[in-house]
Amino acid sequence: MKKLLLLFIIGFALAQCAGVKSKTNNSSTNSASISTSTIKRPKLVVGIVVDQMRYDYLIKFYNKYGENGFKLLMNTGYNLQNVHYNYIPTYTAVGHTSIYTGTTPTNHGIISNNWYDKFEKKSIYCVDDDKYQSVGAKDGGQKSPYRMLTTTVTDQLKLAQNMNGKTIGISIKDRSAILPAGHTANAAYWFEGGNTGKFISSTFYINELPSWVNDFNNSGIANSYLEKTWDTYYDINTYTESIADKNDFEEPFKGKETATFPYNLAELRKSNNNYDLLKTVAFGNDFTTDFAKATILGENLGKGEFTDFLAISFSSTDYAGHRFGVDSKEVEDSYIRLDKNIEDLIQFLNKEVGQGNYTLFLTADHAAIQVPSYLQTLKIPGGYFDSKKFVEFVNTISLTHFNSTEIIEDISNYQIFLNKDKIKELDLDILEVEQVFVDEILNFENVYKSVSAHTLQATSFTSGILQTLQNGYNQKLSGDILYVPNPTTITYSHMGSTHGSGYSYDTHVPLIFYGQGIKQGASNEYYPIVDIAPTISSLLKIEQPNGTTGKTITEVLK
Structure with a gap:
């Protein structure tokens, strides 16, 4: 797989001059542009959102992590240990929007992933927009952020730099790429599964994919992951932080009787909608990391005069949590492997952008409940609505x-x-x-x-x-x-975990700042999730998003 990625990187470099330009780019010819040389900003901001990550995963799996992933961020960045979502519902679209707008659905208008529109008299999806067309595939790209009513910190950075600098959002999920990138992004890319197996976009951003995205899509990387077998990274007997591999609280894949390791992906893809399978297994995060690195190279992020912003969302942890549950060995393995992805990404940033030239934050769009049917076996109250x-x-x-x-x-x-x-x-x-x-x-x-x-x-x-x-x-x-x-009561299958409530198991998430302008330390002070955007705005010395209700977390800034 490394050879495939190396070939792709060489290929995109040769084709770069034929690449497609986004709406705006770093090489502005506007002679009136004001130099930012007197303002100390990082060359690149990287926002990482892990889908369905509970705060306690940092602690629960700590001894399984390496020294240069989550541990590096926790021990050399600023680790905020008591960060919560301060609204209901704790869903993916709402979480990503609140992180980047610095406010809650009261103001930003993304009230769920899907909701009933009382004006159109029908259920709608948060980023659907039929005014635009798919780019890179026949379907899946009629999207935009127009239902998000306020600006994001990514929008404010573009405005502060007279639309210079690049903003790119990437994720396996469309909403997780689109909403963080904001209204002014150069591009947002998400993975179209099924029989497509490609990163795609929308004409809201661009009219055709840049050559480096086409090269990545044609490299065979996605297919290579589905030729693998997903087994535990370490000996499964050492996964003592999770319950037995075979239990009654996990949903098996189609074509496999039990939700147990190992998983032969080449066989399972046939009955699990082909490339959709990649979204659900731990390799989906490897694949997202590959694309993040390709994005940094393809767009020359962190190389220009102006500050760029890369919004990354790791979605496969959410798919795994929904299917297997919080206490599963599959979730444990997903985080052990995600730790390696974080390490890989940091090392890549150090090499390509330069240590001290970028700022990174890592958080989650929501946490998750332990499977109520499992909790019931422990005589803990819980149930199903x-x-x-x-x-x-x-x-x-x-x-x-x-x-x-x-x-x-x-x-x-x-x-x-x-x-x-x-x-x-x-x-x-x-x-x-x-x-x-x-x-x-x-x-x-209930x-x-x-x-x-x-x-x-x-x-x-x-x-x-x-x-x-x-x-x-x-x-x-x-x-x-x-x-x-009631607490610990969900509308869901009796197998797998979900989220959406205002209880602590859904609201308590990690938040770590790292890199240029960030102190080293930790805090147990309570902070709401809406404080992230104003904090990044203060770091960048830009105006806060126009609906912000959060406040700057001053203790993390140098």
Whole structure:
């Protein structure tokens, strides 16, 4: 595989002069550009978001990590040990957006991955945009960040430099590449699985892929990983931090009876949608690292007069967590291997950009719950929310109190959307209707809290789960009644882990700053995730994103 990557790097260098230009680039011919030589900024900022990484993975697997990956960041960077998401829901799109905008869904408008649009009267996806076309493949690229209503720190860096410098977002997931890169990015690239197996983009950014991306896609690297067998990096008997490999709490791949090592990927890809399999296994993070290195070389990041920004999201940890669960050996192995990816990336940055010329931060878009069915075997409270029965329950409430089920327009994301036209037609008071549902749904098993939209608009909650719910509420986009399940209660299969709540198992994530302008140290002080963007803005001496509600973490900056 190293030979394939070496051949690709040589190939892209030869073809670079024929490469496709992005919307803007470092080589600005604007004679009015102001030199940044008097402002000390890093040549490159690298933002790393690990999808579904709990903070305790840094501690739980510490003795399995090498000295130059996570440990290097923890011990020589600034390790913030008590960072939490301060809103509900803790989903991928919302997490990435909040990290880079410095605010919560109340302001930035990304209220979930998918949500019910009460204006279009249908469910929508956070980055879908049919105004644009796919670049690099037939499908999968009709995307943009237009639903994100505020700027990102990446946008502010471009604005501060008169649109000079390059911003690139990369991830296996489209939303994880697009939203961090912001509205002004030169490009965002994500992996299209199935039978495509390529990194693609959208005409929102570019009209065709640069030659270096085509070279990478044609190099055979993606296919080479699916010719491997995924086995544990170390002897599986040493993986004492996780439960038995064979258990009842993991979802096997199609074509394999048990979720147990080893995994013959060449065989499994046939029944698991081909290149989609690469997303789910640990090699997906190796593949993302390969593409990150190719991006740095292909775009000459960190080589120009202006500061560049590379937003990387590692998605395969999330796919593994959903399928196998927090306590699985597959998740442990994924993080042991991700540690090697982090080491590889740091060494590459030191060589290509220069140690002391870049700043890096590492965090996660959310954490995850331990599998409730597993916790139940340990007599720890937990369970599963029955959405189908809940819909029936809500319709019964509606019939009993209002003699109609038509006033319920949609139930999704733990929110109830009311049909305002029907309520008006029935001459009902919207506040009274809301309160009936708020009071009655508390009688449903596993509903812990409920609140109306009008209460969230009129009351300021200063602590607790209702404060996080309020921070995730958007007056224009969210539903009319919001509810919260009991702790350790999820809407999901009885196998695998998920996330989305405001409880600590979903909110507590790592945050480490490293590199130019960063002190060495650690802190147990509480910080909300929205403090990352203003901190990076302060480091870069630029304006904060225009919806920022976070504050600069001054203790990390030199």
